[in-house]
Amino acid sequence: MIIADEKLGFKVTVELLNQFTEREIEKIKNAVSFLVKTYTSNKFLMYVLNYKYVVTKYRWEGLRKVYWKEVFYGFWESEGQTQLEIYNNILSGREELSPELDNEADIFLKVDRTYNAGSLAYTYKSNKTIYIYEYTLKNKTSNFIAGTLLHEYCHKVGYGHNSGKRKRHTVPYAIGDGLRKF
Numbered sequence: 001m002i003i004a005d006e007k008l009g010f011k012v013t014v015e016l017l018n019q020f021t022e023r024e025i026e027k028i029k030n031a032v033s034f035l036v037k038t039y040t041s042n043k044f045l046m047y048v049l050n051y052k053y054v055v056t057k058y059r060w061e062g063l064r065k066v067y068w069k070e071v072f073y074g075f076w077e078s079e080g081q082t083q084l085e086i087y088n089n090i091l092s093g094r095e096e097l098s099p100e101l102d103n104e105a106d107i108f109l110k111v112d113r114t115y116n117a118g119s120l121a122y123t124y125k126s127n128k129t130i131y132i133y134e135y136t137l138k139n140k141t142s143n144f145i146a147g148t149l150l151h152e153y154c155h156k157v158g159y160g161h162n163s164g165k166r167k168r169h170t171v172p173y174a175i176g177d178g179l180r181k182f
């Protein structure tokens with residue numbers, strides 16, 4: 001089964017690779033529609049272009065710790081790309097494993113019905129499949145699931161993240177978490 005939605009020439013298709021319940025399919029449909037509508041909105045483009053975050057730094061002056069704040073513009077570890085390049089790169093539908101430019105985000109989705117151990121979804125660099133936990137589909141809203149799918153899709157386009165302190169400001173987190181707030 002394939003679920004698809006399109007707006008302003010940006011298309012997202014989700015191909016379901018194993019058995020999903022009707023309720024789960026309904027949630028994914030709503031998630032895809034929210035994802036497409038929100039990603040192509042001017043507000044979301046502005047969110048990406050104006051992304052910034054504050055980091056508190058310190059140095060020692062004798063026995064005293066002196067703190068100050070620094071503002072960083074753009075996503076953390078974004079491979080030297082501008083915010084607009086990142087936005088357009090995701091819009092282009094050019095996945096690492098199928099690099100033709102088709103303005104279509106192809107999501108190959110499998111539900112994982114095992115215990116999720118705190119994780120929402122995952123993917124591997126070596127194949128196209130995105131795995132989403134049954135837990136996530138059951139307990140999260142469609143808007144939240146849209147953010148999760150977009151986070152995993154960012155990996156498919158080539159953006160990664162480590163588990164360091166600033167991971168929330170990397171492309172997959174800032175884009176995926178950001179989408180949920182709209």
Ligand SMILES: [Zn+2]
Pocket residue numbers: 151152155161172
């Ligand atoms: Zn991730």
